[in-house]
């Protein structure tokens with residue numbers, strides 16, 4: 123593997139029959155714990171914290187007493203901190219991010235926080251970062267919020283809710299997107315002792331002033347694991363062990379187990395806290411249709427696996443992909459075309475329609491999106507390729523290329 127001028131050349135390779143990788147802690151679980159620790163005076167001892175750059179940026183922001191906080195590309199951190207700074211009484215914060223962050227909408231969250239009494243101003247474009255936030259005591263205890271754009275807005279409100287004097291009832295309106303992330307927030311808060319009742323589409327968070335000191339072990343990151351499921355599906359892996367995972371995961375992306383078994387013939391077996399992936403020999407592959415509304419972060423992995431195996435597929439429920447690190451629907455279409463894979467897209471769907479001649483040594487653009495780099499890497503099992511700006515992986519998985527190297531030959 124060679125890295126020159128931020129272009130990584132991946133020569134065609136095979137995957138080892140047997141390998142083991144320790145995947146770092148979940149970015150999503152870690153980010154929730156960091157916010158809760160800041161709200162509850164560091165009573166949670168966090169085990170297996172994510173090493174993602176996004177988590178480090180959030181940790182640094184929470185330690186800083188500066189007015190200007192730059193959160194770069196970290197979307198979850200941007201949304202969680204908007205709610206967090208809104209209740210830091212008397213503190214003024216300017217919260218900004220990368221050029222892309224300034225295009226990622228935050229209006230729904232800001233509107234809800236303002237309805238609760240928060241003092242938030244847009245410094246450039248209405249509805250988008252950067253924000254000026256003047257922390258206040260928020261005394262209202264009821265809010266209705268549109269749940270169809272990003273679950274991060276709702277998680278942000280849930281996380282601060284037990285610190286509001288009267289708690290908070292959050293009513294979700296419209297179709298709920300990325301539901302498992304929302305439930306992850308609720309379940310983690312309950313585990314830590316916070317009472318949250320659910321009645322239909324309402325979450326009632328009770329006030330909770332002081333937390334007992336306790337330990338929380340973060341499960342490893344299932345979205346990061348997805349790239350190895352893809353390698354296992356494309357290559358002939360006989361035993362790939364990944365740690366440390368649980369059968370009852372809080373992460374919706376653990377649905378990979380079901381998706382990769384039923385569609386791509388990759389079997390997952392648990393051995394204590396380790397999963398072992400095996401490719402089922404002669405598995406009958408078929409074209410497929412799949413709704414990924416609950417698990418947007420594994421969409422790129424799944425499309426690329428399907429493309430590598432020559433499967434036509436229709437992925438639906440992808441509306442949120444357009445407002446992530448890049449417009450992921452467009453990015454996938456552009457880059458798949460270089461591999462001869464033709465797609466048809468709408469605002470919320472992507473369909474692989476045909477396979478044509480593959481360009482030689484295609485160069486994959488990554489659009490500042492870690493998941494573009496990691497999802498296309500397994501195509502090196504089929505042909506030589508190049509990845510532009512491979513360092514983007516640091517956003518969620520800094521050790522990705524070393525791990526990828528360690529299981530391929």
Ligand SMILES: O=C(O)C1=C[C@@H](OP(=O)(O)O)[C@@H](O)[C@H](O)C1
Pocket residue numbers: 149150151153198271272273274277299300303304418419442
């Ligand atoms: O709450 C979280 O940790 C996340 C929620 C999801 O975002 P949306 O709810 O915006 O889809 C997901 O894509 C993101 O990577 C992490």
Ligand SMILES: C=C(OP(=O)(O)O)C(=O)O
Pocket residue numbers: 176195196197198199419446447493518
């Ligand atoms: C969408 C993602 O992250 P965020 O929204 O936190 O930037 C991601 O990690 O794929």
